[in-house]
Amino acid sequence: MHITPGHVSMPYDTYVPAETKTVISVMSYDDWVALATCVLPLLCLIGAVIVLLFRCCGLCMPAAGFDLPPAATLKDKYAKIFNKSAPEVQAIPSKKRASVQLGEHKAITLLVALDEPLVAALRSTAVKFIDANRIRDGTIGKVMRRQDLERLERERGVQFFLSPERSIEVHRSNARAVASLTYCWDTPDGDDPSGEYLSAVLRYLQSDLGSHVEAVFWDCPCLPQVPRTGSEDKLFVEALDVMALTYASVFSTTVIRHRRVPARPKSLDGDVVVYGEAVAEQDVRTGLGKYGEIERVSRDDKGRWRAHFKSHADAERASAAGLSIVKGAKRLQTFHLVEIDGAAPEAAREQYGGSEGMGPRIERVRSSIMSAFFSSEGDRGTVVRLFNDYITKINNAMVYSGEGVAGEYIGEKNAAAQYEGRGKYMFADGDVYEGEWKAGKKEGRGIYLYANGDVYKGEYKADKKEGPGILRWADGNVGDVYDGEWKAGKKDGRGVNRWADGDVYEGEYKADKQEGRGIFRWASGDVYEGEWKAGNPKQEGRGIYRWVSGDVYEGEWKAGKRDGKGTYLFADGRIEVGFYRAGTRVGEGIIWTPDGRAAGQLQDGKAVKMITLEEAERLVKHLGLPMPVHRKGKWKAGSP
Known part of the structure; x- marks a missing residue:
């Protein structure tokens, strides 16, 4: 994800799976434990819902299913789960096979x-x-921020x-x-204006599937939703x-999934929401007006146009034309029309039977995500x-517990039986390293093939990438390459x-971050x-943005924004010098016409009066700003 002062790619727009159906999905304790022994809990759920971490809450689950028993049978299982034995399950692919008893x-x-x-x-x-129970009894009859x-809790005593204590207990x-x-x-605020989501949730909670x-x-x-106070922002982060x-909780969560977007409310027909603090009304009218007749432009209660x-x-x-059509816009969003079928809650089913093994199953889900439609x-x-990160955490938990399966090494060893020379190691999670080793660690040149398809080719030292190397991403960032x-x-x-989207950074790095000089x-x-x-x-220091x-x-x-002294040259030939704070013009400044024959005095970016060229030059020196040159x-x- 790459950010510029005028362009922000935000994880927000709706992810719509290829097949759509109203579904409530539930997983039992037994199903999760069985999947965990294959390093596979959260398989389809986490691949879709974990993106909510970077989103101001606006994503839909993928159309991936599980073999799921009704939730009504869960309570009986919990009472005896720790004394119950289970049949052998599919283990991590290896020459050794682990049989895990519950x-x-x-x-x-x-x-x-993992839930801490x-x-x-x-x-x-x-x-x-x-x-x-507040949804079941109708106390909550409308979704709100x-x-x-x-506020209603304070006012009504409900x-x-x-x-917090009861939430943790549950x-x-x-x-x-x-x-x-x-x-x-279904709207930029996620407040369910049609009430269809709340109705579906109520239907579920009143059913046998949701009785627990x-x-x-x-x-x-x-x-906390926007607009937020400073303290609410901290809580949100x-x-x-x-x-x-x-x-993704392995034992505590029932995921309920509504796959389709309700019909767009009539009141939202024709609306386009423009995000960006620096966007002016005229920019909105000019940019969007090329695509049809605009009846009105106004600010909403969250400050968006x-x-x-x-x-x-x-x-x-x-x-669909994209944010570049409105100067300074960070995102454009309209409201899409998708019908909803209103079906009753039902448990999702695993269409592959759950016996395909860890590697194929992970790859199948990863492929389904890769081929799904994302508007962003x-x-x-x-x-x-x-998705990959969470599978790794599950894998580590299984390996550290002794219930996972270790990897396998084929290659040269030293007198102490340590990996040394050339060799190949096949990790339990599907990763493969082939290259040089020293005293049991990767050292020298090698190729690391990640299970998710990423490939690193380059130098290692003491088990870490060190020296020149090329990493090619193949998971959600297909086409991204780092060479350095x-x-x-x-x-x-x-x-x-x-990056696959066409962005390129060339310059200095420090500890995985762009630091130093770069383009x-x-x-x-x-x-x-x-x-x-x-x-x-994050640009910091001196720089030129074109x-x-x-x-x-x-x-x-x-911190990635214009801050301090700066010169702004407009495409039409005007030029101004002044001060900036967090990307906004502040204090005194001076502006000149394209031909250099007239000047004006600015205050917080706005012209307050015309001044002579001599006065402009004196004011520039007084303020300690760089004097532009007209040639x-x-x-x-x-020069600064």
């Missing part, structure tokens, strides 16, 4: 420990659980949320008593770090990457990173050349 699960403690970050977030109230529900009961809803946001549920996680009412665990087209088809065309391509990489220096397993030194070329045509600090990307429109900024940066009818930035 009564001997040493991994359970480690698997439960979520427990901490419940304790701090970064995440809240809705009391399921969390802050609005909290408890919509479980207390979560730790291992009774799958937390129902986590995954669905497509005590708590509900629903992102819009359970996380904390929640995003753990949000996937509300779906809303343009209302006379025709919804025109709104769709404008949104950056989300594809996020989904697959986090590494140190202790991280990008460090000079390198070139090319970033966005696929849009924008270019930044200058200094960076711990950013991906927009594809022809505008140029040369000056100081901080051969054109302006150039002056």
Whole structure:
């Protein structure tokens, strides 16, 4: 995901699976334990829902199913689960095969420990659980922002949320008593204006499948929503770090999935929402007006511009054209029409029977995600990457518990029986390293083939990537390539990173971050050349940003935004010097006409009066700003 001052690729837009159907999916304790022994819990669920971590809560689950017994049978199973033996299950592919008995699960403690970050977030109230009975009894009759529900709690003395202590108790009961809803946001606010999502959840909670549920996680009412205060922003960031665990818990969660988006409310016909703090109304009208007749443009209660087209088809065309059509826009969104069938809750079923083995099963789910439709391509990489990360955590828990299967080495060894010379190691999770070894560690040149398809070819030292090397991503970032220096397993030194979307960074890295001097070329045509600090990307120091429109900024940066003294050259030939703070013009400044014959004084970026050229020059010196140079009818930035 790459960010520029004028272009932000955000993990927000709706992910719509190829097949659509209203489904409530539930997994039993037995099913999860069986999958865990194959390093496979959370297989289809985590691949779709974990992307919610980077999203302001707007994603739909993929159309992937499991073999699922009815939830009504769960309670009886929990009472005897630790004394119950199980048949042999498919283990990690290897020459050795492990047979795991449920009564001997040493991994359970480690698997439960994966949920501890979520427990901490419940304790701090970064995440809240809705009391399921407040939906059942109709007390919650409309979905609202969390802050609005909290206000009503204070005003009416009614408890919509479980207390932190009770939330943790329910979560730790291992009774799958937390129902986590995954669905497509049908508006930018996710507030279910049609009420169809709430009706589906109520239907589920009142059914046998949902009778055991005590708590509900629903992102819009359970996380602080915009607009947020500073303290709410901190809670929201904390929640995003753990949000996937509300779906991916090995023992505590029932995931309820609504696959289709309700019909668009009539009131939203023709609306396009424009995101971007620096966007002006005229920019909205000019950029969007090319695609049809706009009846009105106004700010909504969250400070976003809303343009209302006379025709919804025109709104769709404008949104599809991309954010570059509106200067300064970070994202455009309209409202898509998808019918919903309103079917009753049903348990999803595993269409492959669950006996295909770890490797093929993981690859099947990964492939289904890769081939799914994403309206924001950056989300594809996020989904697959986090899917892979969680499978790795499950694998590690199984291996550390002694219930996983170790890898296999074929190659040369030294007198101490350590891997040394050339050799090949096949890891239990499907990764393969082939190359040079020294004293039992990867050292020298080698090729590492990751199970997810990523490939690293280059130098190693003491088991870490070090020296020149090329990493090619093949998971959610198909086509991304880094070619450059590494140190202790991280990008460090000079390198070139090319992203599949066309973005390219060439310059210095430190500890995996762009730091030092470098050039970033966005696929849009924008270019930044200058200094960076711990950013991906975060410009900091001095630099020049050239927009594809022809505008140029040369000056100081901080945390990825213009900050300090700077010179701005407009495409039409005007030039101004002044001060910036967090990307916004502040204080005094001076602007000149393209021909250099007139000047004006600025205050916070706005012209306040005309001044003579002599006054302009004196003011520049007084403020300590760089004096621009006018040569051969054109302006150039002056020396700092």
